[in-house]
Amino acid sequence: MKYSVFIAFLILTGLQSLTAQTADERSTLRLAQSYEQAGKYEDALRFYRDLYRQSPLNSAYFEGVRRSLTALKRYDDVIALLTERMKRQTGEVQLWVYRGGIHLQKDNTDSARADWETAIGMNPRNGQVYSQIADQCINARQYERGIEYLRRGREALGSPQLFAFEIARASAMNMDFETAMDEYLNYLRTVPQALYQIQQQLTMYSEIPSALDAAVDQAREHVDEYPESEVLRYLLAWLYMERKDYASAYRVYRGIDDLKDAGGMEIIKFASRAYNDREYRAAAKAYGDAVEEYPDAAFLPQAEFYRARSLEELYAREGMPDELSGGGTRFPSTESVSSYQGAIQLYEEVAEKYSNQPVASESLYRIGYIKFHRFGDTDGALDVLERISENRRNVFGKADADILIGDILLARGDIEGAIAQYDAVLPSQQIEDQQRRELRYKIAEAFFFMGEFDTVLTQLEPLTADVGTDIANDALDLMALIAQYRRPGEIPLKRYAEALLLERQKKFSESAAVAGEIIETFAANDIADLAYLKRASLQRRIGKPREAAATYAAFLDTRDESFLRDRGLFHYARLQEEELGDPAAATELYQRLLTEYPHSPLAPEARERIVELRKGNS
């Protein structure tokens, strides 16, 4: 019994001391780690050393000592520590790698190399060794040396794609983008699903022009060498688009399409990307080629529609593309530029060929839009839009056709019809708040044209609540116009509203005539100032710059008290600059503005124009 108790006592105290010792060690270890995290390596080292002395086989303690000594740059001590441990643990490759790294820090490259050769020699087919050695080199900013070991590992393991990303990254850090790209491309050939991952890596350096150029050159070479690889071509196309070279990217996509025998699908994929990137020239070309070369493809309706759409956008941005010159149309034009005729013809073809498909409605909508907005052909536009069936009016999900019909009615002078049309659309769930506010503004504007100014003010008031919006600004402008120029009887302002309505209807000559009447009939009224400026701007629009110049000159000569004189000077100067081709006269007018009205809101722009004119950029 006594012995049992004694033995139990021994076991218990032994366990207790064991537990106590472990608890102490844990606390000490935590303390050491805390010091290490706080950057207090001397203190950390003290505690790690204590632990290591007690348990020399414990690798965590050993690592703590090693790290602390390394952080303190006590390289000789680290070497001694590692050497001593190597004697006990001869097979631990890691120790040789570490020691080599320390030799490298001390610029003892021969010793470093010797240690690493030993490490490799222990198991030449251990890929991790090569990787760890490379890490040591790369951390020491010796990228070429690191790459050398990675390549050796690759060779030793007979795995050509091994360490591709590591070599590529190290090469890129060394600004050797050719090698980096070579690695990515070789890897990509064998692991096509890595395309996105490689693109992510390449975006790290895409801001460096030489990097992007090198990437493109290498990709091109690889594509030439491995013409059957689709993924290389995808990467090359992507690189071209990164470089904003869509024409070259398109050529690559054509190649992919041929290679995959995709029947034009790759071309469409490119065209869609280019369109979304607003590269309309490239998009138009691609869509056009797809349409011509694949007349039976399922994508044909969309391709034809977006071809027309791309050309329309291209014209809006750059002027008449070759594809849109000439061409007839069933719809007559009014006194506006008729350069959109070609686009209309294309849309007409789509609407006819695919009358039962959504692209038909979309095409008709675009025709209506062009006819109205570009040509001012209200009859033609209305005719087209009413062909869109009721259930297709929601062309792009925004009650587009219905709103456009309202705009057209207004332009035709059917103001009440326009108001009714807008009112009918207002409750629609399809439109967003922004569009709803715009519709309310249109209704208010319609009442303005009718001369019902009180109603206008009531309609506009709620729109001014959110002063950060464009609509609020427009509403405030219109309210200010009414407040400024309303007189008892309101006839001058009503006449001016008529002139504005005629302008909206693109009846510029008639509008200018009304403005002229206002000038003569209401010369004593401030509205005459507005009428002068409006008349001159209309004369410009109908291609009569000399008459416009005369109007501006008359305004400046006769309306000395007008607070719009700075505006008159500015627009007169723009006319001289842009249409009359007289930069000297323009400069003089801008300078007059600066002299006479230095605080005008137009003064900064006038200054900019003078600077541009001085540079010869008229």
Next chain:
Amino acid sequence: MTVILLFLATAMPLRAQQNILIEMDLQQTDHLKAYGVVYWVLTRGVDVDWLLNYKHGSFMTAYYPFIEQELRVRGVSFSVIDGSTAAQILAEVSSPDKNMEVVRLEKAPKIAVYVPPNFQPWDDAVTLALEYAEVPYDKLWDEEVIQGKLDEYDWLHLHHEDFTGQYGKFYGQFSTYPWYIQQVAINESMAKRLGFKKVSELKKAVARTIKEYVGGGGFMFAMCSATDTFDIALAAENTDICDVMFDGDPPDSDCQERLNFEKTFAFENFKLIMNPYEYEYSNIDMTPAFGGRPDNDYFTLFDFSAKYDPVPSMLTQCHVNVVAGFLGQTTAFRKDLIKKYVTILGEKEGTNEVKYLHGNYGRGTFTWYGGHDPEDYQHRVGDPPTDLSLHKNSPGYRLILNNILFPAAKKKQLKT
């Protein structure tokens, strides 16, 4: 005949005696462009008088129609005054009982801005000011500095640079961002190309070269982190303060003790912040005492004797005395770490924060200004650029532009 001559003499317009006065008080429409016009006039070979403390540092020059036109084009307000008015003004300024002085500006200084290759002008308050004021400048970087090109310039500007080689201490937040990675690659490539083992060694060499340039008579203006990191780099000449992620090896454990403060321009006895994840270099930088809000952060410019201290007077010409503060990686300088011979130009009263200082080294001078952008209280990476056309009268920016005209002053007047 005598009567005729007398008549002609009195009837002739006094155009030859007319002057242009560019007032720099609160009536001025565009203070910043005014400096640009003055610079432009100097490039045309016309001298300009800087009337220190007269209507907050106005400028006067001979009347020429082309100058008047240029003022109008740039939107700078001015007056055309006759000779007698000009003489009265000069007499007033020269009067011994007025704290005013005339400084003749003769030559437009040649300006260099130290910027890396991927620099964007809107990232840097000084280049923003130079671009807005239409003052031309050249860009140079490490290679040009090491090759000795600094001697071709009168004035060198530095902004958000890091001469310690720690890549702006952006590691903690931005180490995986493409721009950071590119920055590291570009700097390491440059270091290697110029024969330096580490970027930090290259930057120290650049700092020393700039120091020699100033010693030889150059003018240096620095803002934000270019100020304290410059001095830290000089002090750390013989020690490694960079952690392993910056240069591949740990810092010297005794690097703090090995700092040599005799080598610095403005600061001494500062303590390094060694944590690589902390966005600070040392305790030189001070964040605002009252929580750093735009509505309670201001600093005051000191008054100097224009007649006896023309240099600090020039540097502090402003239409306000109290200027709105602004943050930066280096916002303000800890007063008790500033060397005794450095002149404090502006500070936050009642605190230890110095915002603006100036000193001499050899035959040259340095002027340092804490903060990143005077009209963007807290400018973060990726924030849109400041539009100076909305801040034409910015006192904070005006202080920067004082520095570009100061080297144009007649040499004898620059001795303090």
